[in-house]
Amino acid sequence: MTKQKSGVFTKVYIALIMIFLYSPIAVMIFSSFNKGKTLVWKGFSLRWYGELFKNKAIISALINTLSIAVLASLFAAILGTAAAIGINNFKGKKRAVIQNVSNIPIISPDIVMGVSLMLLFAYLGNIFRFEMGYGTVLISHICFCVPFVVLNVIPRLKRMDPSLYDAALDLGCNQWQAFFKVVIHELMPGIVSGFLMSFTYSLDDFIITHFTQGAKFQNLSTEIYSMLRRQIPPTINALSTLLFVAIMIIMIIINIRDRHEEKVKNGK
Numbered sequence: 010m011t012k013q014k015s016g017v018f019t020k021v022y023i024a025l026i027m028i029f030l031y032s033p034i035a036v037m038i039f040s041s042f043n044k045g046k047t048l049v050w051k052g053f054s055l056r057w058y059g060e061l062f063k064n065k066a067i068i069s070a071l072i073n074t075l076s077i078a079v080l081a082s083l084f085a086a087i088l089g090t091a092a093a094i095g096i097n098n099f100k101g102k103k104r105a106v107i108q109n110v111s112n113i114p115i116i117s118p119d120i121v122m123g124v125s126l127m128l129l130f131a132y133l134g135n136i137f138r139f140e141m142g143y144g145t146v147l148i149s150h151i152c153f154c155v156p157f158v159v160l161n162v163i164p165r166l167k168r169m170d171p172s173l174y175d176a177a178l179d180l181g182c183n184q185w186q187a188f189f190k191v192v193i194h195e196l197m198p199g200i201v202s203g204f205l206m207s208f209t210y211s212l213d214d215f216i217i218t219h220f221t222q223g224a225k226f227q228n229l230s231t232e233i234y235s236m237l238r239r240q241i242p243p244t245i246n247a248l249s250t251l252l253f254v255a256i257m258i259i260m261i262i263i264n265i266r267d268r269h270e271e272k273v274k275n276g277k
Contacts, residue, residue: 034253041246057247064244070232071248073143077228078211081150086204088151089158090196096159097166108163115156122153123220130221141223149221150211157210158203165199205263 036048041058045051061067096107114122130145173195177187193200215230222231229248236242 037246038250038253040243041250043243046243057243058251061244061247061251066227066232067229067244067248070227070229073227074212074229077143077147077150078208080147081154081211082204082207084151085154085158085207086200089155089203089207090162090193090200092155093159093162093166093196094192097163108159111156111159113156114153115160119153119214119216120220123149123217126152126217127220140225141221142226145221145223146218146226146228149217150214153214153217154207154211157206158200161203161206162196162199165196169195205259 040048042053042055043050044054044056092111096104096111099107126145126149127141130141134140169192173191174187177191178184182190213230215234218228219231219234222228227235233245233248236245
């Protein structure tokens with residue numbers, strides 16, 4: 010009887026947590042199909058989705074956001090992998106110190122990094138005569154994405170057999186072939202995880218972008234913020250719904266891929 014009560018309590022508790030977490034998203038999705046501008050239901054309509062794709066400011070901000078996220082994640086994956094390999098080559102306390110230093114951008118508040126990068130770009134801008142914009146936002150996103158790649162790649166390096174590289178050289182590979190066909194192949198799951206994590210954080214970032222974007226550049230988060238300061242347009246519900254659906258599709262694909270790889274490793 011006690012076990013049954015415990016099981017019922019657990020199910021109710023999980024259900025309440027799910028309702029608490031996802032009810033705001035459900036209301037948002039529901040509102041995106043509302044014909045009216047308020048939460049009062051006026052009938053089913055795709056009006057706000059049509060208005061969304063007609064809004065040039067939002068489309069431009071979306072393109073900026075996606076391009077920044079892809080490029081920042083790509084550069085972060087390359088730099089973070091190289092940094093992880095370099096850190097792994099150190100021994101003892103040196104490796105621990107450098108690894109802890111590389112984690113500072115993750116644990117430090119975003120506003121600290123945003124302000125410090127803004128001051129750096131302002132100082133360099135006065136010297137080299139450039140304004141903050143797309144380039145400064147891209148560099149900023151690379152800066153805070155690299156530690157996430159390092160964090161995902163280092164555990165793969167620690168689990169990798171160091172003799173694999175030497176074995177590849179003995180079997181006829183040159184140094185570059187052994188590196189890309191053996192080392193990178195073994196690290197690829199960590200690199201992909203770091204890339205996806207970087208992409209997610211870059212897509213979601215507001216504070217650092219707000220401080221480093223300058224006057225002429227807008228990404229999706231800053232564009233939505235500027236719109237919300239005036240009013241809450243219903244097109245935001247449609248945009249948020251599309252982003253939520255896109256992220257859910259990506260997560261489903263990743264989970265299916267991981268399960269498939271697990272089955273292949275287990276020989277099933």
